[in-house]
Amino acid sequence: MLRYIYGHDLHHFPKLAGAMFRDRADQFSTRLGWDVQIDANGEERDQYDALDPLYVIWETPGGGHGGSMRFLPTTGPVMVNDIFGHLTGGGPIQSPLIWECTRFCLARNAGPRAAAALMLGGGEIMRGFGICHFAGVFDRRMERIYRAIGSWPEILGSEGEGRDRISVGIWEFDATAQARVARRAGISPELSQLWFRRAFGEETRSKVALSA
8 A cells, every 4th residue: 555654754663663763774874885874774865855855655465565766856865956956957956846756766675567557656646636647856767667568758968878867857646647546556536535535634635734
């Protein structure tokens, strides 16, 4: 199932949260060789995890971490502006209608539909919060995953060649894309919406509007 958990609530899910950060360390440091910070518990965190982001986590039937993503509004500090601003094709990306999606992580034992399930969760955030676009940084490996899922971004800029290519992209997620990703994930739109409502209730748009 999909869980939507803000950073300040992760302590309510210690097993799931710990597995998420350890899988991030495994993916980004061990498998990809990125220069990321790993703590004494073998968990990977960066400065954006301290900003109370919203995490979307694919929880396996056994309660484990199958995959996850992290979301932050671009009205505050975000990676696409702070680190990769030279790839955005102009000024910084800043709008209450655009959120950043980063740290797309899949556990080693993630099933074949986990990636699509996470993207479906991103679509629920976009729909439920009235967001128009997601912005994100991704490497060459993720290009294949996005194509397989059926949710491909508009690329704003890239640097590097081959496996080392890094791009900044921006996503829309309309009803057609949602249906396509839901089929790939094997999850009905009704079930996906139920998981979202369980996390946020029925008045998500108004709550976000009041806090913006």
